Amino acid sequence: MAKIPEKTIERLSKYRRAVLSYQAAGKHHIFSHQLASLLHITPVQVRRDLMLIGHTGTLRRGYEIKDLIDNISEIIDTDKGQRVAVIGLGNLGKAFISYLNGKRSKLTIVAAFDINFDKIERNFAGVPCYHIDNLNEIIKTENITIGIIAVPTEQATEVAEKLVFAGIKGILNYSPKSLNVPPSVFLEEYDMITSLEKVAYYSKLQ
Amino acid sequence: MAKIPEKTIERLSKYRRAVLSYQAAGKHHIFSHQLASLLHITPVQVRRDLMLIGHTGTLRRGYEIKDLIDNISEIIDTDKGQRVAVIGLGNLGKAFISYLNGKRSKLTIVAAFDINFDKIERNFAGVPCYHIDNLNEIIKTENITIGIIAVPTEQATEVAEKLVFAGIKGILNYSPKSLNVPPSVFLEEYDMITSLEKVAYYSKLQ
DNA sequence: TAGATTGTTAATCGATTAACAATC
DNA sequence: TAGATTGTTAATCGATTAACAATC
Numbered sequence: 001m002a003k004i005p006e007k008t009i010e011r012l013s014k015y016r017r018a019v020l021s022y023q024a025a026g027k028h029h030i031f032s033h034q035l036a037s038l039l040h041i042t043p044v045q046v047r048r049d050l051m052l053i054g055h056t057g058t059l060r061r062g063y064e065i066k067d068l069i070d071n072i073s074e075i076i077d078t079d080k081g082q083r084v085a086v087i088g089l090g091n092l093g094k095a096f097i098s099y100l101n102g103k104r105s106k107l108t109i110v111a112a113f114d115i116n117f118d119k120i121e122r123n124f125a126g127v128p129c130y131h132i133d134n135l136n137e138i139i140k141t142e143n144i145t146i147g148i149i150a151v152p153t154e155q156a157t158e159v160a161e162k163l164v165f166a167g168i169k170g171i172l173n174y175s176p177k178s179l180n181v182p183p184s185v186f187l188e189e190y191d192m193i194t195s196l197e198k199v200a201y202y203s204k205l206q
Numbered sequence: 207m208a209k210i211p212e213k214t215i216e217r218l219s220k221y222r223r224a225v226l227s228y229q230a231a232g233k234h235h236i237f238s239h240q241l242a243s244l245l246h247i248t249p250v251q252v253r254r255d256l257m258l259i260g261h262t263g264t265l266r267r268g269y270e271i272k273d274l275i276d277n278i279s280e281i282i283d284t285d286k287g288q289r290v291a292v293i294g295l296g297n298l299g300k301a302f303i304s305y306l307n308g309k310r311s312k313l314t315i316v317a318a319f320d321i322n323f324d325k326i327e328r329n330f331a332g333v334p335c336y337h338i339d340n341l342n343e344i345i346k347t348e349n350i351t352i353g354i355i356a357v358p359t360e361q362a363t364e365v366a367e368k369l370v371f372a373g374i375k376g377i378l379n380y381s382p383k384s385l386n387v388p389p390s391v392f393l394e395e396y397d398m399i400t401s402l403e404k405v406a407y408y409s410k411l412q
Numbered sequence: 413t414a415g416a417t418t419g420t421t422a423a424t425c426g427a428t429t430a431a432c433a434a435t436c
Numbered sequence: 437t438a439g440a441t442t443g444t445t446a447a448t449c450g451a452t453t454a455a456c457a458a459t460c
Contacts, residue, residue, distance in 0.1 A: 060440095205392075
């Protein structure tokens, strides 16, 4: 299969969750315009995305939900799933843990790290919290491939270096400081302040 | 000035914070390649963005930091600033409040809303928490123009409707459910699960 | 001067949308 | 059949990058 565009990958994740709600409602098929309206995008974009991953539907019934979920999962999941660590067990780290765990079976948060001794060797929602000094060791023994950075700005660079050194494969960075990682590590960054300032900019134009 | 591209607006927010750290270090000027390296983008993109907002530098010293901050602020801020509400005072809502307040003077979180009676009429980090039933009233009396949705998925649609009804101008939606708002309201959505699944996808390809 | 830098247009790349043939 | 739908190519739009003149 040809390389799937980045934006299509993002929508595949959304498609999968959207059709799950349809499936839960007892439906077995979905039309492109129905799936589109769940995401507030156009039907043609849905059809093009599904074309790109080689998923086909029928003129009478649209797309078969079970098939679609399987096809998307085949692309974005791994067989054994991946293990995730959250670095920084403040409100943001906790939000991620309580939000993610129990929902997706293929991605599991198996460790949290912090420098605050109050939190260490405790659990949050079933996830054990370790001291950051043990990061390298735990990443390796626990087979963790993805790290979520939810520490204060000043510590983000150092945490990223430690993750890279420990052999992490992907980083999701929520600190506003842009990180520098080798090309062997995939980096995704999200900046809450920028998002809010963007909303503020377009709000004043309204 | 011509319409500024969306991506440029996002970077302006980042430029401003990046040069603040330079300014704090006692510098008064910055070259495009220095600013670029702070964001891990190319110098030409910096220059093009600044060209688009009409900010000019000099060949000898680059861009004057104070001027640059003023120019960016002129574009993305409003004179009096804007007032923000967080709906849902769980971990995510708290993360936003503790992260934002005290940093940016022009955007202030002045209210939180929840349905949990434990939290109501209490403060979190100085922000009063109200019952969601009072949302319409408080949005109006407090002159709130921006709402951040940090409630569980099932409640997101209803909260959005209430915000729109109350006359909000912009919504930042952190629930994974895509919302439907009239064109008079600016909507920005961010889905943590999609971000993580994207990182997982590219991590397995590494 | 030579080298480094800004400012800007043109070219390229990536993503979305329009158009439409094919099918049931 | 007529109408609704899928699948796909071509066109368009938006964003980034290449190229380079001008300047100090």
